[in-house]
Amino acid sequence: MTERPHDPIAHRARTPDEELLAAELPTVEGQYTDDQRVERMAAEITMGFDRLRGTTRAVSIFGSARIPAGDPIYEHAREVARRLGESGFSVITGGGPGIMEAGNRGAQEAGARSIGLNIELPFEQGGNPYQDDALLFHYFFTRKIMFVRYAGAFVVFPGGFGTLDELFESLTLIQTGKVAHFPVIFVDSAYWSGLFDWIRDQLLTRGLIAAKDLELLHVTDDAEEVVAICERAMGLQWGTSTGEG
Structure with missing residues (x-):
């Protein structure tokens, strides 16, 4: 006699994203109807648009939440953010600790607007204290809209999966023409060199990207060069660049 399989035991979704993305699975207990989910998404996007309306000259800074204050990478991110702030840029981060904290902190030290796009996660620390x-x-995807919509450049410091996710999504948007004149700047050449080698040796050699796609990648360890790249990008985005430099 063949035993009937037991019905799976449903668990309550641990995050709003799991509640949304795994809603059709019998192992996840849904808490909302689809209409309620769509309403919640719309409310979240509306909140972001309302709070950030008028933010026109900003740079998003990404990097690991696990790099503590005092670490050379943290202090370099703080310096880059401070230089950007002194040049009239607002700084946008994910609002958490580590490189995000360094970005918000540097912006505040320069007297620039410091914005944090915090995300509800069950296992991460809370927001940093340097957010205006x-x-x-x-939802991650509503948050990502704000990172791109209100920034004119991404500055990427060493980080893990979350940083790589944001990095490659931005490169895809640029490569496919969804956004224009939007530089992605990698800071800490020693950290990123292995990734660049792989991109050239594997993606480019196999014809999976074009040679011109490598032009999307800027790598520098110089805070002033970061500012200069952002300034050029803003000029192109706003039609004020002479095309020189």
């Missing part, structure tokens, strides 16, 4: 505007998101 702290927004809280349930």
